[in-house]
Amino acid sequence: MKNFKIWILLILTTLFWAGNYVFGKYVVEEISPLWITYSRWVLALFLLFPIALYFEKPDWKMVMKSWMPLVLLGLLGIIGYNLILYSALEFTSATNAALISALNPGIIVLFSVLLLREKLSRIQIVGLFISLFGALIILTQGNLGSILNTDYNRGDLLMIGAVIVWTFYSIIGKKISIPPITATAVSTFFAMIILTPFALMQGINLSEISSMSIYGILYMFIFPSVFSFVFWNISVRSIGASQAGIFLNLIPVFTALISLLLGEVMRIEQIFGGLLVFIGVYLTSGMLSKSLSHFKRKKHDQKCA
Template sequence: MSQAKVWVLLVLATLFWAGNYVFGKYVVAELTPVSITFLRWVLALFILLPIAIFVEKPDWKKVKQVWPTLLLLGLLGIIGYNIILYTALGYTSPTNAALISAVNPGLIVLFSVFLLKESLSKVQVIGLFVSFFGALIIITQGNILGIFEMNYNRGDLLMVGAVIVWTFYSIIGKRLLIPPITATAVSTLLAMVVLAPFAVWEGIDLSAVSSISIYGILYMFLFSSVCSFVFWNMSVRKIGASQAGIFLNLIPVFTALISLALGETILAEQIIGGLFVFIGVYLTSGMLSKRMEQVKKKKELSKGA
């Protein structure tokens, strides 16, 4: 898979996750975090498992050998992250949640450097800070200093926990040597086995759920669950957790665009912040460095001729 395809997959993954923030705020008002998580991922299994079995055709002996790791991934990325996220959205706004999630790339970079011995160039480090700065502009509406005056509630603190959970999910996923879709499918299956008793105990009554929540669940299952997780795992395997993590800063940008489509106003600060985010992603993804190397090689070839 080429580098360009990896970037496209990461952009799509973050776009679909942005929709999860928006729909999540509506759905959590009618269903519990456990019910939401169970419904979207059980539905996702009907797509993930056939793809894993008939497309990737993995070596199931190897899959069986790493089942403890897959279970851990399911507990972290499927159960832990989603339940914490939806619980947080019950107390805080999608804006605050997106602001705190913007810390994720930095944490992934730091943990990847220390735990996976990954390295970043100076240009990529600059890109990390540029994209983070852009995310702050978007979410604080241009009042960067206002971030220090915010009163963090229970939802904000829960989002910090969600960010930490996702960081470890990303790093552990990098270590697996089985196909990414298979890893997602099996970890989801194991997670649903664990979560099923809790979902049954709570009970899921869809008769009293509004149509927007039904559409929200369908969106979450197809795009936020199947597409985003598969795209994310494929990309992390290819370019590493630290470089993939920077694309998470695109979530606030796409959240703003989705809000615009729903009738909300897009501010100038959000547009400016979006530009910073895209520039930061461009730098951290290594596209600039790769372009400079190509230019350098062309100059060397021209001199040799």
């Protein structure tokens, strides 16, 4: 029963994150990526800090000792990732953006090998290449012969940049001992201090914003920014990051389903490329190796019994 409740939380988490892509595609037509990022996360601060205080009761002296990496997390994960993501949605579909973002776990593993000297098994290496091949199919719209061309969709290329930025954010985040919701709240606070002068310089014309965009911003700040993050951390603490990480593959699935309901047509190369990305990420994450070792251990225990 406990695991069932956690699975529900993880399904809601990924559903809310999927909605961020879909709403972002609509909102970016009226509001700039900078102001989407700024308004979403400024509002989120009013919920993140009280939640962090209630659930984590942070040691603020320890938090302030880590101010430099927290500023870096704010620059990468709050400003960099979101600006690139919403910029990408100006040029590509929500489904494509979500499918390319599914590379994240595999790319994180790759950079962990390069930067943290972590080791990869043969299965993980094969998985990494399969997921990259799937991403290439999506990027080239199924025409791998055009791989050397320079006329790729700008949004798809930006999404690869967003994946790389999130990878560095994740690697740095691994090294910080601050509780996760507190780290998000404080890094968001630093990010908003940095972003405020740029937002003020750019300005925003409120009279040109429709009610749909306002609802979109409210959705982004309440659900992907706050609920998803809190649900994610509750789940990770309960069943571990490796098991919870499997549910991240639902984000492109939910994004595609929501987009289909709104009239977007799925192309065969998106389906095939996305499937390869999922398979590759599953292998790269080490889940297959863990399942096999668990199966062997169980079989050995049965023989000994």
